[in-house]
Each structure stands twice: as structure tokens, then as C-alpha cells.
Amino acid sequence: MKMLANEAPTAPPSLTTPAASPATPGARNASIWVTVLVENSVHGRQLQGEHGLAFHLRTDRGQMVFDTGQSELVARNAPLLGVDLDAVQAIALSHGHYDHTGGLATLRNLAPRARLFLHPDALINRFSGQPDGSTREVGLPDAARAVVCEGGEAVVWTRAATEVIDGVFLTGEIPRETAFEDTGGRFYLDEAGTQPDPLLDDQALFFDTTEGVVVLLGCAHAGVVNTLRHIGRLTQGRPVRAVLGGFHLLSASEARLQATLEALAALDVRMIGAAHCTGPAATARLWAAFPDRCCTCAVGSAFRFQRGLS
Ligand SMILES: [Fe+2]
Ligand SMILES: [Fe+2]
Structure with a gap:
């Protein structure tokens, strides 16, 4: 697996579909499976949800987890979905909010050799404004922070686009270009709520398929459209096959909603x-704008994408 350099500007990842590669003896269809391990809602028996997000990805050559949910729930749901977390080679974090990182210690215990991919700003202290004017901590929980701080060479910092496993990439920092998108909430770097948190650590995961690029969003604090534009540049304009995950439009204005739908x-x-x-x-x-294109993305949802022959 070729890794792109970290902490320095890198050339955009060269994404070629395996279908374009010469056939090899014993070639077989190469698929990539995406399973939702943690989400706010549930699709299936015995599974449980929580405010958070975690995806499992499996290719012919590797397995990884993108985000961890906020608790040990990720480990409870995984076996019910046929996912063996011991086999995970990499854990990637979309950003440093607790609902995406709180399960990190649990995952790390199950997969102690897994590499950790995250932006360095995921470690900073951060707060969210509350309706009564107070703030609450929403950053990396202590146990997750300890996993990163003790990770040593297993930690890969992802300021720039970085391959995590087998053609699956983190975007690195996403330029904020659109006038209509912001971080999506009252996020601060200080408890007093005076310094806005730009959430520069926010990044998405993506991989190419025979039909175009699949994008997994954590919270999309960089903006969904900014994220898709950035991935468009990284993939030399490949079409977007699918976008799954958190769009963070909870408090979006009508203008932002409309511009996002148009994009x-x-x-x-x-x-x-x-x-x-x-x-x-x-x-x-x-769902109203794209009734034939929207799909459920809840705990238990599983998606198979075709990447051609391997
Ligand atoms: Fe979130
Ligand atoms: Fe978030």
C-alpha cells in the first residue's frame, strides 16, 4: 500500500479504478463494503443507536473504521453486524468532537496494532454554545486523547490528503470556499465562548469505484459543498457516486439549504x-428533492460498491 506523505503538501492522490489495471491470474470482483456501526438511529434487530457516527470499511485487502461513535457501543453493534473489529488495520477520525471519537479507547483495545489517522487539531480543547448561553465541552474525551498521545509511530497526522487503506483516502484539510457554508453551529475554542472554533481538523473519507467516488462525511463542519469540491480536485473531477454521513445542516439557513440542494x-x-x-x-x-437518490444510513445499513477487478 502506497502511503502519501503527511504534514506536507502532497500531490493529489492518483485514483485509478482497479478495472483499468491489467487482469491478473485469479482475478476476482473487487468490492468495498461500508457498514454503519454507530449512528443516531437503528435499522435492524438488537442493534442500538446513539448520537454519534462510525463506519466500518472492508476491501479485499484491508479493513478500517472511520470515526468511533461516542461510547463503547461500536463494539456492541459490530458482532451483530458480522464485523470483526480485531481485524481493523486503521482507525481514521473525521474531527475531534466527542461523538466521533469517544469509542476510540474501546476500538484501540480490540485492535491494538491499528494505525490512527487524524488531523492534529482534533486534539484541541473545544466547546459548544448552549441555548442558555453557557458552553459545554465537546472535544476528545480523556481516554481517547490518551490513546492518541500514547500512539507513537502508529499515529499518522493528516493535514493533507492521505491514503488510509487500499485506495481509501482522508481528504486532509478542506478549503472553505463557499459563501453560504460555515461550521454549522456555535463552536468555540474557549469555555467562555469568545473564540470561534474553525474546526480545521474536519475531513471526509473517500474512495473511487467503477461508477465514481464515494464520500463518507463525519460532521461536514467544512461544509458539504466545500468537501465535495475539494474531493473533485483530488480526484481530477471524477463524478460523485454517493455521499453518506453527517451533513450538519441542523441549523442551516434557507439560503444554505437551497444552495446545498442545487450543488x-x-x-x-x-x-x-x-x-x-x-x-x-x-x-x-x-428526501423531497431527491426521492430516488436518498437512502437510509442508520446503524445496520450496509453498502457494497464495485471497484472492478483485483
Ligand atoms: Fe457529530
Ligand atoms: Fe462534529
């Missing part, structure tokens, strides 16, 4: 699995 239509995104922090109003708007 998704212009990009001709064929599958939309809005989850977690998307918010009920925005989710309803997405």
Missing part, C-alpha cells in the same frame, strides 16, 4: 445517505 443536483450525486447531524428538516428537504 448536489449540479454534481449529479446518485446516492445520498444523510445521517447523524444532518437534522430532520434538512433530511426531509433532501
Whole structure:
């Protein structure tokens, strides 16, 4: 597996579909499976949900987890979904909020040799504004922070686009370009709530398929459209096959909602699995605008994407 350099500007990842590679003896269909381990809602018996997000990805050559949920729930749901977390080679974090990182210590215990991929700003202290004017801590829980701090060479910092496993990439920092997108909430670097948190650590995961790029969002604090534009540049304009995860449109203005819907239509995104922090109003708007393209993305949802031959 070729890893891109970290902590320095890197060339965009060269994404070629395996289908374009010469056939090899014993070649077989190469699929990538994406299973939702943690989400706010549930699709299946015995499974449980929580405010958080975690995906499991499995290719012919590796397995990884993208985000961890906020508790040990990720380990409870996994066996019910046929996922063996012991086999996970990498854990990637979308950003440093507790609902995406709180299960890190649990995962690390199950997969002690897994590499950890995250942006360094995921470690900073951060707070969220409350309706009564107070703030609450929403950063990495202590146990998760300890895993990173004790990770040594297993930790890979991802300021720039970085391959995590077998053609699956983190975006690195996402340029904020659109005028209509912001971090999506009252996020601060200080407990007093005076310094806005730009959430520069926010990043998405993506991989190419025969039909285009699949994008997994954590919370999309960089903005869904900013994220998709950045991935468009990284993939030399490959079409977007699917976008799954948190769109963070909970408190989005009408103008932002409208601009986001227009951008998704212009990009001709064929599958939309809005989850977690998307918010009920925005989710309803997405389903109304793209009734044939929206899908459930809850605990127990599983997706298979074709990557050609291996
Ligand atoms: Fe979140
Ligand atoms: Fe978040």
C-alpha cells in the first residue's frame, strides 16, 4: 500500500479504478463494503443507536473504521453486524468532537496494532454554545486523547490528503470556499465562548469505484459543498457516486439549504445517505428533492460498491 506523505503538501492522490489495471491470474470482483456501526438511529434487530457516527470499511485487502461513535457501543453493534473489529488495520477520525471519537479507547483495545489517522487539531480543547448561553465541552474525551498521545509511530497526522487503506483516502484539510457554508453551529475554542472554533481538523473519507467516488462525511463542519469540491480536485473531477454521513445542516439557513440542494443536483450525486447531524428538516428537504437518490444510513445499513477487478 502506497502511503502519501503527511504534514506536507502532497500531490493529489492518483485514483485509478482497479478495472483499468491489467487482469491478473485469479482475478476476482473487487468490492468495498461500508457498514454503519454507530449512528443516531437503528435499522435492524438488537442493534442500538446513539448520537454519534462510525463506519466500518472492508476491501479485499484491508479493513478500517472511520470515526468511533461516542461510547463503547461500536463494539456492541459490530458482532451483530458480522464485523470483526480485531481485524481493523486503521482507525481514521473525521474531527475531534466527542461523538466521533469517544469509542476510540474501546476500538484501540480490540485492535491494538491499528494505525490512527487524524488531523492534529482534533486534539484541541473545544466547546459548544448552549441555548442558555453557557458552553459545554465537546472535544476528545480523556481516554481517547490518551490513546492518541500514547500512539507513537502508529499515529499518522493528516493535514493533507492521505491514503488510509487500499485506495481509501482522508481528504486532509478542506478549503472553505463557499459563501453560504460555515461550521454549522456555535463552536468555540474557549469555555467562555469568545473564540470561534474553525474546526480545521474536519475531513471526509473517500474512495473511487467503477461508477465514481464515494464520500463518507463525519460532521461536514467544512461544509458539504466545500468537501465535495475539494474531493473533485483530488480526484481530477471524477463524478460523485454517493455521499453518506453527517451533513450538519441542523441549523442551516434557507439560503444554505437551497444552495446545498442545487450543488448536489449540479454534481449529479446518485446516492445520498444523510445521517447523524444532518437534522430532520434538512433530511426531509433532501428526501423531497431527491426521492430516488436518498437512502437510509442508520446503524445496520450496509453498502457494497464495485471497484472492478483485483
Ligand atoms: Fe457529530
Ligand atoms: Fe462534529
